[in-house]
Amino acid sequence: MPYELYYWPDIQGRGEFVRLALEEAGAPYADVARKKSGMIKLERILESERVKHPPFAPPFLKAGSRIIAQTANILQFIGARHGLAPKNEEGRLWVHQLQLTIADLVAEAHDVHHPVSAGLYYKDQKREAKRAAKHFLAERIPKFLTYFEAVLMRNGRNATYLAGARLSYADLSLFQVVEGLRYAFPRAMRRTEAKLPRVVGLRNHITARPRIATYLASDRRIPFNENGIFRHYLELDRAR
Amino acid sequence: MPYELYYWPDIQGRGEFVRLALEEAGAPYADVARKKSGMIKLERILESERVKHPPFAPPFLKAGSRIIAQTANILQFIGARHGLAPKNEEGRLWVHQLQLTIADLVAEAHDVHHPVSAGLYYKDQKREAKRAAKHFLAERIPKFLTYFEAVLMRNGRNATYLAGARLSYADLSLFQVVEGLRYAFPRAMRRTEAKLPRVVGLRNHITARPRIATYLASDRRIPFNENGIFRHYLELDRAR
Numbered sequence: 355m356p357y358e359l360y361y362w363p364d365i366q367g368r369g370e371f372v373r374l375a376l377e378e379a380g381a382p383y384a385d386v387a388r389k390k391s392g393m394i395k396l397e398r399i400l401e402s403e404r405v406k407h408p409p410f411a412p413p414f415l416k417a418g419s420r421i422i423a424q425t426a427n428i429l430q431f432i433g434a435r436h437g438l439a440p441k442n443e444e445g446r447l448w449v450h451q452l453q454l455t456i457a458d459l460v461a462e463a464h465d466v467h468h469p470v471s472a473g474l475y476y477k478d479q480k481r482e483a484k485r486a487a488k489h490f491l492a493e494r495i496p497k498f499l500t501y502f503e504a505v506l507m508r509n510g511r512n513a514t515y516l517a518g519a520r521l522s523y524a525d526l527s528l529f530q531v532v533e534g535l536r537y538a539f540p541r542a543m544r545r546t547e548a549k550l551p552r553v554v555g556l557r558n559h560i561t562a563r564p565r566i567a568t569y570l571a572s573d574r575r576i577p578f579n580e581n582g583i584f585r586h587y588l589e590l591d592r593a594r
Numbered sequence: 595m596p597y598e599l600y601y602w603p604d605i606q607g608r609g610e611f612v613r614l615a616l617e618e619a620g621a622p623y624a625d626v627a628r629k630k631s632g633m634i635k636l637e638r639i640l641e642s643e644r645v646k647h648p649p650f651a652p653p654f655l656k657a658g659s660r661i662i663a664q665t666a667n668i669l670q671f672i673g674a675r676h677g678l679a680p681k682n683e684e685g686r687l688w689v690h691q692l693q694l695t696i697a698d699l700v701a702e703a704h705d706v707h708h709p710v711s712a713g714l715y716y717k718d719q720k721r722e723a724k725r726a727a728k729h730f731l732a733e734r735i736p737k738f739l740t741y742f743e744a745v746l747m748r749n750g751r752n753a754t755y756l757a758g759a760r761l762s763y764a765d766l767s768l769f770q771v772v773e774g775l776r777y778a779f780p781r782a783m784r785r786t787e788a789k790l791p792r793v794v795g796l797r798n799h800i801t802a803r804p805r806i807a808t809y810l811a812s813d814r815r816i817p818f819n820e821n822g823i824f825r826h827y828l829e830l831d832r833a834r
Contacts, residue, residue, distance in 0.1 A: 407688045408748065410695045410741050420684060424694040426666075427687055434683075443674075444660060447667055448647045454664040455650045461701060469709045470722060471729035482710060482722045489711035501650050508648065 356382035358416035360396045363387040365582035366534075366575075368425045368460070369413040374526040375429055377569040379436035385574065387412075426453045429523040438523045449517050452505065452524040456531055459498045463534065464583045466490045466590060476580075476587070487593035491542040495535060499550050502528055506552035513552075514559055521563075528553070529560035534584030539591045596622035598656035600636045603627040605822035606774075606815075608665045608700070609653040614766040615669055617809040619676035625814065627652075666693045669763040678763045689757050692745065692764040696771055699738045703774065704823045706730045706830060716820075716827070727833035731782040735775060739790050742768055746792035753792075754799055761803075768793070769800035774824030779831045 357376065361369030363385075376383045386392045396412065399405060399421065409423030415431070422428050430450055433439030439449050464472075469486040470479040505516050515525050532553060536543045547554055560566055569575055578584055597616065601609030603625075616623045626632045636652065639645060639661065649663030655671070662668050670690055673679030679689050704712075709726040710719040745756050755765050772793060776783045787794055800806055809815055818824055 403744075403748070406748070407691065408741075408744065409691075410698075410738075422687055422691065424691045427691045427694055430690070431683075431687055447662055447671055450670070451647065451649075451662065451664045451667045454667055458650075458701075461698075465705065465709075469705075470725045471733070473729050473733055479725075482725070485710045485719075485722070489713055493711075493713055498650075501648075504643075504648065508643070508646070 355418060356384055358384050358386050359413060360386050360399065360416065361413040363393065364576065364579070366530075366578065366584075367413075367582050370530055370576075371425050371523075371527045372413050372415060372428050372432070373574070374530060374566065374569070375432045375436070375438055375523045377574075378521070378526055378563065378565050379432060379438060380565060381432070381436055426450065426457050429453055429527070433523045438521065438526075440518060440520070440522070445518060449522045449524050452502075452516055452522075453527060455498070455501070456524065456527045459494075459531060460534075460583060462490060462494055463531075463538065467585050467587065476585075480589070483587075484589060484593050487590040491539060491591075491593060495539070495542065496546055499532075499546060499553055503550045503552050506556065514556065516556070525556060526560060526566075529557050529566075532557040534578065537578040538584040538586050540586075541591045595658055596624055598624050598626050599653060600626050600639065600656065601653040603632065604816065604819070606770075606818065606824075607653075607822050610770055610816075611665050611763075611767045612653050612655060612668050612672070613814070614770060614806065614809070615672045615676070615678055615763045617814075618761070618766055618803065618805050619672060619678060620805055621672070621676055666690065666697050669693055669767070673763045678761065678766075680758060680760070680762070685758060689762045689764050692742075692756055692762075693767060695738070695741070696764065696767045699734075699771060700774075700823060702730060702734055703771075703778065707825050707827065716825075720829070723827075724829060724833050727830040731779060731831075731833060735779070735782065736786055739772075739786060739793055743790045743793050746796065754796065756796070765796060766800060766806075769797050769806075772797040774818065777818040778824040778826050780826075781831045 359369060359372055361367065387396045400409065405421055407421055409421060413425060413428065414421055414423035415428045422431050433449065440446050466486050467476050467483050468479060469482045476483065506513055509516065515521055516528065517524065561570065599609065599612055601607065627636045640649065645661055647661055649661060653665060653668065654661055654663040655668045662671050673689065680686050706726050707716050707723050708719060709722045716723065746753055749756060755761055756768065757764065801810065
């Protein structure tokens with residue numbers, strides 16, 4: 355039975371980390387809310403009192419009768435089933451640790467344009483966002499990406515992946531973060547990337563993987579836009 | 595061999611979720627940075643290039659020769675080893691999903707007093723913090739805690755715990771969040787708690803567990819203060 359992914363239909367958002375893993379795994383799935391009446395189905399599950407393990411928010415994945423939520427948790431599930439994570443406990447926890455660190459960066463990237471509240475429009479917190487962007491670009495992006503550069507370096511001189519010799523869901527997620535940061539902050543990222551050859555190399559490797567390349571060229575890949583996590587606002591990319 | 599927990603010595607912070615799990619498990623551990631020269635040891639590990647799986651930030655746990663970071667990931671490790679999580683995959687992922695949702699609430703609780711940047715003092719983002727607090731108190735705390743109330747309700751009419759019939763690390767973490775929110779926002783929490791009998795019941799149950807009660811009364815429990823995640827600023831508790 356194909357998986358059912360439930361996520362907002364018009365943005366990449368956190369759902370994209372799950373899409374990338376499913377695509378790389380070649381696992382059949384329906385992107386439910388992008389289909390007719392799909393949003394009604396999504397809302398029905400969120401509101402139902404009969405769901406045994408209710409999600410707090412999308413994304414969530416339906417696998418048979420089970421519903422699994424929280425991006426990093428869904429990835430842990432997919433990783434174990436489809437060979438996108440090590441089989442032994444030590445490797446499994448290490449990949450998950452990397453994923454949770456990526457999740458922290460993703461949350462910060464979102465909060466840059468919504469520092470006051472996700473319940474307000476960007477225009478109503480633009481001034482605060484400019485202040486936040488200054489620190490995010492100068493301190494946080496370099497700190498996180500330099501960390502992942504060091505992780506790649508420590509995995510071996512010619513390491514392709516973050517953890518061991520095989521691709522994991524964390525590699526796919528790091529690719530997505532680089533793409534997102536490039537979209538949102540092209541100017542700041544040009545400066546930062548110059549010192550991150552391994553992170554850029556991983557990003558390039560992922561785009562060249564056949565299933566990912568096919569996916570990225572398809573209309574299943576929603577373009578970046580100003581409703582998602584990574585948003586391009588000129589005034590934030592230039593914040594100093 | 596006892597575990598070694600590495601976390602900032604003067605705050606509960608994210609380390610506290612790990613401490614509570616270790617205490618409930620009765621697992622021997624050293625709270626390294628609270629001992630003599632402990633901060634030097636912590637920084638040495640953060641800076642060392644020989645650590646195989648480097649942490650991005652504290653808390654991290656040393657278990658034999660392994661170093662494991664990211665709070666929810668550490669809890670997953672402790673949970674499996676010490677019976678603080680279900681053994682089957684479905685239950686294990688459900689508890690982790692709950693933990694990651696708690697982690698989202700914890701991150702938001704921190705960002706209320708640091709909406710612009712964790713690199714700035716509170717006083718330098720006080721105005722933004724007041725705006726953020728208004729939304730956090732009116733919308734986010736109720737949304738999260740009502741969710742956990744529903745999870746408890748769905749676990750059975752007389753359920754004590756969030757998941758199944760046994761205590762898990764997520765229960766301990768929810769206790770900690772309630773304690774933290776009560777400390778930071780006593781006024782807002784009094785209003786909100788009135789509608790959350792099950793969440794309050796779980797909090798009370800946890801404080802009465804013998805090992806937790808002993809821990810809370812000991813000097814191993816660092817008092818809440820205005821350097822941690824949950825901070826009591828009158829102007830934020832009263833934000834409207």
